[in-house]
Amino acid sequence: MARTSRRRQAAKLMGKPSVKAESSLDKLKGNEDGRISKLPNDILVNILDRLDFRDVTRTSVLSRRWSQLPAKLSRLKISARDFMPSETSISDDELDEKLVRINAANAAVVKATKSMLAHRDPGGCTIRLLSTAFYLRDDAPISIGHTVGNAMATHKVEKAEFTVLTEKEHKVIPDDALNFGARFVSFFNECLNAFAGLTRLDLANLRFVKSDYVSSILVTCKQLHYLGFHNCDTSDWITLQVEHAQLSELSIVDCRFDMVELTWVPKLTWLAFLFWRSSQELPLSLGYVPLLGVLRLSNLARTMHKMVKLSTLLHETSVRDMTLGFKCEKIWVQPECLTRRQAYVFQQLRILNLLNIPEGYDLTWTMFFLEAAPSLEELYMTVIDHPCEMIMDEEKRRKGYYCDNKGVEWESSSSNFKHQRLTKLTIFCFQSENYMMSHVRRVMEAAVNLEDVYLYDRLTCSRCRDVEPLKPIRFPEASRQRCWVEKQIRGDIESLATVHFLATDVIRDDHLARIPRGY
Known part of the structure; x- marks a missing residue:
C-alpha cells in the first residue's frame, strides 16, 4: 500500500512530460529536499522516463543520487531537434546558418548517445526504447549507428528507432535528394548491425540511384514494426514489392514508385498511402495483409487521375477504420x-x-x-x-x-x-x-x-x-x-x-x- 501511495504521489508531482526544460528542473529542485527526495529510485526513474532528454541531463546537477539515475532509464529518446534553437526557425534558404546549428545538434546527439549508453550496466535494466533522431550529415550518423549497434549487442533492447533527417526539408530538388540518398546508403552499409535490430525507421527526402537499395532496407531490417518513407524514390521508377514478417505499420507519403505491392505482410495493421500525384492510377496493390485494420489514403487529384474503386482495392482486406483525404480538390473515389x-x-x-x-x-x-x-x-x-x-x-x-x-x-x-x-x-x-x-x-x-x-x-x-x-x-x-x-x-x-x-x-x-x- 505504501508503494502504491508513493507512485500516486510521484504521478501528481510529475504527471506530464515537461514543455520547457526550466520548468521541469525547477520542480525537481524545489522538491529535492522535500517529498520527492524520499521516493525510491524506481519511482524517480519512472519520473525521468517521462521527461525529454535535455530535462533528464539537467537533473544530474541536483545531487550525486540524481546523477546516477539516467543510467537506469528504460526509455532513451535523443533527438537533434531538441538541440536546435526553438525561438527562431531557420528556413532552407538560410542554409549556411542552418548547417552550423545542425552540425552542433548532431554532435550533441553523438555525445549524448555515447554517454548514456557507456554508463549502463550490460546486465542491468532492460532498455525498453532507444530512439535517436539525427541529421544525415558528415560522420555523425555512422558514429550513432555504431554506438546503437554495440548497445544492441551488449544490452537487452526491446525497441530501437532511427529518424533520419535532412538539412533541407521543403525545397528539395532532385540533386539534393540524390545527395541525401548517397549519404544514407553509405550510412546503411556501415551500420548493418544496427539496422538489423531496428524496430522503427523513418526516412525522408531520399532518392536512390539503384532500385535494390529500397529492397535492401526491407531485407536487412528484419525486426521493423514501423517503416516510413516521405518524399522518397529511385532514379528509375520501380515496383516496390513489400514482403516482411514483422512489419505492422507502413507509411508512404509523397513518394514516386511505379507501384507498391504489399505482397506478403502478415502482421500489417496500419497503412498510410498519401499522394500519388505523378501516377494516373492509384499505384497500390494489397496482397496478403489479413490483419489490415486502419487505412489512410489521400491525394490531390487532377484531370489525369483516374477514379479509384475501393471495392477492387480492398477485396482481400477487413479494414475497420478508413480515412480518405481530398486536399480540397477533385473527388477521386468512385x-x-x-x-x-x-x-x-x-x-x-x-x-x-x-x-x-x-x-x-x-x-x-x-x-x-x-x-x-x-x-x-x-x-x-x-x-x-x-x-x-x-x-x-x-x-x-x-x-x-x-x-x-x-x-x-x-x-x-x-x-x-x-x-x-x-x-x-x-x-x-x-x-x-x-x-x-x-x-x-x-x-x-x-x-x-x-x-x-x-x-x-x-x-x-x-x-x-x-x-x-x-x-x-x-x-x-x-x-x-x-x-x-x-x-x-x-x-x-x-x-x-x-x-x-x-x-x-x-x-x-x-x-x-x-x-x-x-x-
Whole structure:
C-alpha cells in the first residue's frame, strides 16, 4: 500500500512530460529536499522516463543520487531537434546558418548517445526504447549507428528507432535528394548491425540511384514494426514489392514508385498511402495483409487521375477504420452500386473519416459508404477550401490540369435505404448552406439509430488566417439561427438524434484525433 501511495504521489508531482526544460528542473529542485527526495529510485526513474532528454541531463546537477539515475532509464529518446534553437526557425534558404546549428545538434546527439549508453550496466535494466533522431550529415550518423549497434549487442533492447533527417526539408530538388540518398546508403552499409535490430525507421527526402537499395532496407531490417518513407524514390521508377514478417505499420507519403505491392505482410495493421500525384492510377496493390485494420489514403487529384474503386482495392482486406483525404480538390473515389459479391469488402468498416472535401458540391455521393458498410458506426466529414494551399489562378490551374468540377455524382439504387448501426455523425466546417443541411437530413433519415449529430464551426488554419475566404462563412452562431437550421434539417422526419452546434475552440477529445493533419 505504501508503494502504491508513493507512485500516486510521484504521478501528481510529475504527471506530464515537461514543455520547457526550466520548468521541469525547477520542480525537481524545489522538491529535492522535500517529498520527492524520499521516493525510491524506481519511482524517480519512472519520473525521468517521462521527461525529454535535455530535462533528464539537467537533473544530474541536483545531487550525486540524481546523477546516477539516467543510467537506469528504460526509455532513451535523443533527438537533434531538441538541440536546435526553438525561438527562431531557420528556413532552407538560410542554409549556411542552418548547417552550423545542425552540425552542433548532431554532435550533441553523438555525445549524448555515447554517454548514456557507456554508463549502463550490460546486465542491468532492460532498455525498453532507444530512439535517436539525427541529421544525415558528415560522420555523425555512422558514429550513432555504431554506438546503437554495440548497445544492441551488449544490452537487452526491446525497441530501437532511427529518424533520419535532412538539412533541407521543403525545397528539395532532385540533386539534393540524390545527395541525401548517397549519404544514407553509405550510412546503411556501415551500420548493418544496427539496422538489423531496428524496430522503427523513418526516412525522408531520399532518392536512390539503384532500385535494390529500397529492397535492401526491407531485407536487412528484419525486426521493423514501423517503416516510413516521405518524399522518397529511385532514379528509375520501380515496383516496390513489400514482403516482411514483422512489419505492422507502413507509411508512404509523397513518394514516386511505379507501384507498391504489399505482397506478403502478415502482421500489417496500419497503412498510410498519401499522394500519388505523378501516377494516373492509384499505384497500390494489397496482397496478403489479413490483419489490415486502419487505412489512410489521400491525394490531390487532377484531370489525369483516374477514379479509384475501393471495392477492387480492398477485396482481400477487413479494414475497420478508413480515412480518405481530398486536399480540397477533385473527388477521386468512385461511388459504386455494389453487387453481393463486392459487398463483403466493407462489412468490417466501423469508422470513416472524409477529409478536406471541396466546398459547394453535392454530398450525396458519401451515402455510398452507408449503403456499402452496414456496420459503420461513426462518420466524420470535413468540408473546407484552404485558399492558403490551393492554386487559385485560373491560368495556373489550367496548366496544372486542375479540375473545374470537383464533385462526383451518384444515385442510390435503393429509395428506402435504412442503416441500423450508425450512431454518430460529425461534420467539421459546417455551414448553413442548402447542400449541407440537406445532406445531414439525408443521413438522419437513413440512420434510424443515430444518436448524435455534431456540427462544428470552421476549423482555424494559421496559414489561412490572413487570407480572404473564398466566400462568406455561414455557421449559425445565435440560438435563433441554430433553431432555424435544425428545423430545416429535421423537417418532418422522425429521428431521436440530438443535434449539437459546436465552436472549434473547444473540441471534444474523441473528435480531436479526426481533425485533418497533412491530408
